[in-house]
Amino acid sequence: MTASETVSNTVLKTKFSDLTRMPDARGHFGPYGGRFVSETLSFALEELEKTYFSLRDDPDFQAEFDYDLAHYVGRPSPLYHAKRWSESLGGAQIWLKREDLNHTGAHKVNNTIGQALLAKKTGKPRIIAETGAGQHGVASATVAARLGLECDIYMGAEDVQRQKLNVYRMRLLGARVIPVESGTRTLKDAMNEALRDWVTNVDNTFYIIGTVAGPHPYPLLVRDFNAVVGREARRQSLEQIGRLPDALIACVGGGSNALGLFYPFVEDDDVAMYGVEAGGDGVETGRHAAPLASNAPRGVLHGNRTYLMSDEAGQVSDTHSISAGLDYPGVGPEHALWKDVGRVKYVVANDNEVLEAFRELTHMEGIMPALESAHALAHAKVLAPTMRPDQHIVVNLSGRGDKDIMTVAKIDGIEF
Amino acid sequence: MNRIDQRFSELKQQGRKALIPYITAGDPAPQYTVGFMHALVDAGADVIELGVPFSDPMADGPVIQKACERALKQGTRLVDLMQMVKEFRQTDTTTPVVLMGYLNPIERIGYENFADQAASVGVDGVLIVDMPPEEADEIGPLLKSRDLAAIFLVAPTTSNERAATICAHGEGYLYYVSLKGVTGAATLNAEDVAEHLAPLRGMTDLPLCVGFGIRDGVTAAEVAKVADGVIVGSALVNRIAESLDAPETIAGQLKSVLAEMRTAMDA
Numbered sequence: 001m002t003a004s005e006t007v008s009n010t011v012l013k014t015k016f017s018d019l020t021r022m023p024d025a026r027g028h029f030g031p032y033g034g035r036f037v038s039e040t041l042s043f044a045l046e047e048l049e050k051t052y053f054s055l056r057d058d059p060d061f062q063a064e065f066d067y068d069l070a071h072y073v074g075r076p077s078p079l080y081h082a083k084r085w086s087e088s089l090g091g092a093q094i095w096l097k098r099e100d101l102n103h104t105g106a107h108k109v110n111n112t113i114g115q116a117l118l119a120k121k122t123g124k125p126r127i128i129a130e131t132g133a134g135q136h137g138v139a140s141a142t143v144a145a146r147l148g149l150e151c152d153i154y155m156g157a158e159d160v161q162r163q164k165l166n167v168y169r170m171r172l173l174g175a176r177v178i179p180v181e182s183g184t185r186t187l188k189d190a191m192n193e194a195l196r197d198w199v200t201n202v203d204n205t206f207y208i209i210g211t212v213a214g215p216h217p218y219p220l221l222v223r224d225f226n227a228v229v230g231r232e233a234r235r236q237s238l239e240q241i242g243r244l245p246d247a248l249i250a251c252v253g254g255g256s257n258a259l260g261l262f263y264p265f266v267e268d269d270d271v272a273m274y275g276v277e278a279g280g281d282g283v284e285t286g287r288h289a290a291p292l293a294s295n296a297p298r299g300v301l302h303g304n305r306t307y308l309m310s311d312e313a314g315q316v317s318d319t320h321s322i323s324a325g326l327d328y329p330g331v332g333p334e335h336a337l338w339k340d341v342g343r344v345k346y347v348v349a350n351d352n353e354v355l356e357a358f359r360e361l362t363h364m365e366g367i368m369p370a371l372e373s374a375h376a377l378a379h380a381k382v383l384a385p386t387m388r389p390d391q392h393i394v395v396n397l398s399g400r401g402d403k404d405i406m407t408v409a410k411i412d413g414i415e416f
Numbered sequence: 417m418n419r420i421d422q423r424f425s426e427l428k429q430q431g432r433k434a435l436i437p438y439i440t441a442g443d444p445a446p447q448y449t450v451g452f453m454h455a456l457v458d459a460g461a462d463v464i465e466l467g468v469p470f471s472d473p474m475a476d477g478p479v480i481q482k483a484c485e486r487a488l489k490q491g492t493r494l495v496d497l498m499q500m501v502k503e504f505r506q507t508d509t510t511t512p513v514v515l516m517g518y519l520n521p522i523e524r525i526g527y528e529n530f531a532d533q534a535a536s537v538g539v540d541g542v543l544i545v546d547m548p549p550e551e552a553d554e555i556g557p558l559l560k561s562r563d564l565a566a567i568f569l570v571a572p573t574t575s576n577e578r579a580a581t582i583c584a585h586g587e588g589y590l591y592y593v594s595l596k597g598v599t600g601a602a603t604l605n606a607e608d609v610a611e612h613l614a615p616l617r618g619m620t621d622l623p624l625c626v627g628f629g630i631r632d633g634v635t636a637a638e639v640a641k642v643a644d645g646v647i648v649g650s651a652l653v654n655r656i657a658e659s660l661d662a663p664e665t666i667a668g669q670l671k672s673v674l675a676e677m678r679t680a681m682d683a
């Protein structure tokens with residue numbers, strides 16, 4: 001630990017110390033979070049909470065998790081200096097946390113490995129999951145295959161259309177993909193349907209929620225399982241840059257990759273953090289998925305209180321994003337609190353800016369990012385030129401773009 | 417005395433069981449709802465559960481999901497429900513009305529505003545599906561001070577410890593969810609229900625009402641033998657769904673479905 005780090009930690013303790021103690025015993029992050037579920041699920045959530053807390057500090061459990069992350073996922077993921085892109089932007093140095101290189105191609109697998117270990121402990125023979133872009137579905141189907149568990153994945157019918165490749169990957173892995181036709185036919189509806197399944201099959205089914213939302217203890221455990229991203233990035237920054245970065249950037253849908261990267265830095269007051277939400281056609285058009293940046297009202301959906309895009313009557317709004325993985329009207333409750341206390345600045349990137357960033361990184365660095373992650377890159381394009389070349393930004397490259405080739409090709413007018 | 421307590425004490429004196437129909441307000445269109453409520457009372461309803469339509473009804477099966485979609489398509493809002501109850505109360509001052517739904521529409525208009533409006537139009541109880549007693553700290557006192565009963569669910573998965581907490585917080589009646597699943601899913605097992613109700617009897621004097629899986633006179637009568645009340649939702653809402661092209665016939669159909677249950681229960 002460097003001298004400057006010690007100083008900055010002390011300063012931070014007084015300012016953001018409460019944030020590391022969240023959530024409270026009932027799963028609240030200040031006014032957010034909680035456990036807003038129908039009674040049938042209360043038992044399962046209490047059981048999950050008990051299981052997790054009994055294992056959270058168990059060295060054997062930790063060792064098993066670390067082993068899987070190292071030998072199955074391929075961690076640590078590199079922190080890569082995107083020199084050419086940084087030079088062309090003419091400002092801060094951009095470092096990419098390469099979660100795209102993980103087994104299954106995104107950060108999502110960190111969490112599914114962790115929850116699969118919990119599923120194994122509870123002895124339930126079946127897992128279910130919701131998915132938007134399909135990355136969490138693929139990661140869930142993968143751990144199910146490895147453990148020999150039955151696996152059903154709920155996916156909005158619209159997302160099934162725009163993420164055909166991932167749908168087929170899940171099927172190859174032995175999972176059943178169930179298209180959800182209700183509501184807006186996207187991620188939120190997939191989550192509704194997964195909850196309906198869970199309430200029906202709660203005795204034999206473990207629900208692997210893919211993001212830092214949902215009822216307590218999900219926001220907590222999904223954060224914990226993804227925090228390996230930030231712990232590595234912190235250590236790698238100290239090794240490769242020689243100090244902590246000046247800024248972190250990550251995209252935010254539900255917000256799991258962002259929390260994973262940010263959480264281990266939360267007390268590092270000098271490290272600025274930017275969460276990038278899906279601006280869609282632009283926040284001013286109403287066609288977006290940016291509850292934080294657009295100052296959506298508070299609301300309750302999927303078991304937690306958070307910022308939630310809804311109309312004046314409290315009906316949840318339709319959202320829009322080029323990326324299925326960010327197409328969600330709510331956001332993890334911990335992000336809601338971090339917005340309120342000012343620890344993270346939440347901004348947007350619009351679909352066209354995202355595509356530009358996608359193409360730019362592909363051309364200049366030979367790395368094809370997921371459209372979700374390209375939101376974070378789009379903000380790096382804005383932020384880097386405002387900073388000096390001796391400053392450093394770490395961007396969470398949370399997933400790879402193979403799954404998005406069809407979407408981009410369609411925009412380019414190419415049919416396969 | 418709250419109308420719900422009044423009604424259950426009358427039923428107890430008469431040795432009868434409560435019949436509690438559920439319909440989603442605004443389905444198939446808002447102008448029908450008050451008429452349906454009166455029809456249900458004519459057919460023997462003791463309490464009416466009026467569903468607040470929500471865009472994401474996570475605890476409901478396809479039948480009530482579609483009812484919500486139809487009601488929302490017609491623009492039904494929580495404030496419109498308040499008007500419906502107000503209109504219903506112009507001619508029916510005794511049948512208790514319980515608003516049942518999800519928390520977000522109530523969050524959005526504000527707890528205090530909601531409680532004020534509900535009390536002023538003549539609502540008697542509130543059942544918020546996704547709000548267990550642990551999350552009711554804030555709204556609970558606001559309901560209580562206006563004599564609105566906070567009604568909670570108990571499920572087959574509820575531990576005795578939790579059940580005790582729920583009983584301590586619950587008012588009006590306890591809503592026992594007869595099976596694991598969403599509304600309209602399957603047919604319940606009356607023996608199983610009786611087994612689960614037994615320990616609850618020792619915890620509370622609240623009437624124990626059973627919902628989920630009650631489809632006809634036979635199941636209603638079976639449940640009435642072991643419970644204090646029978647709640648029926650999807651079986652009624654299904655009739656609405658099947659008669660969208662002849663909405664003027666719906667009130668009559670709801671009446672006959674409910675009357676069959678009433679007769680079977682009272683036999």
